[in-house]
Amino acid sequence: MPSPLPDAFFDRDAQCVARALLGKVIRHRQGSLWLAARIIETEAYYLADKGSHASLGYTEKRKALFLDGGHIYMYYARGGDSLNFSAHGPGNAVLIKAGFPWVDALSDANALAQMQLNNPDAQGKPRAPERLCAGQTLLCRALGLKVPRWDAQRFDLDHLYVDDCDIAVPRVIQAARLGIPSGRDEHLPYRFADAEYARHCTRNPLRRGQVEGRDYHILTEGMPLWPGSTA
DNA sequence: CCAAAGATGCGCT
């Protein structure tokens, strides 16, 4: 039984949404197949922070960032599509950074095989499932999500939604976001990852050399965000 | 119309 996230889920602070999305499942229908990936890595962006697209100002392309929580914002950069969901407050949103293929009764092995066809490697060969959604544009490629179809749209139970599959995420990693140029609020700790899937993220936040308390923090269930602001 | 950037990804060291 699918259990789509209600609009109210997204109408909260972006960091809360980013954290809560870990372990949720994105489902996108392609023909008769429901392609699916569980979310393992997210980043929050705010109107006021200089790393965000919204901080560049309102334009037609960026309008979805300013719509009510639960709108889809997609953009194209560096050779691929990226997926975001708007959160509470104009200009605030969550970027979906990485996922992991999800297989169940609705999204079966045939759906996974289609995802591998959608997102082959540079030689045209199928990727290992653990690499298939290990990046914001890889995820969109595997799931078949495109800017022209989904930007500024809402979820649609016949085509695309986020499913609460009741997956436990006992430990969440909170760290600085990736790829933010210096001077653009690059230190803000708005990146969130499922600790059990850390090695399958865009970059492993627990890789050798990273130090807890300096490079990242661990949040267990019920623990407030670090450094404590739930805004 | 064209140049350049961009919330990246890959391959090699």
Next chain:
DNA sequence: GCGCATCTTTGGG
């Protein structure tokens, strides 16, 4: 860890 390919969108001429 670093260079380079990536290719659509964007904005200036």
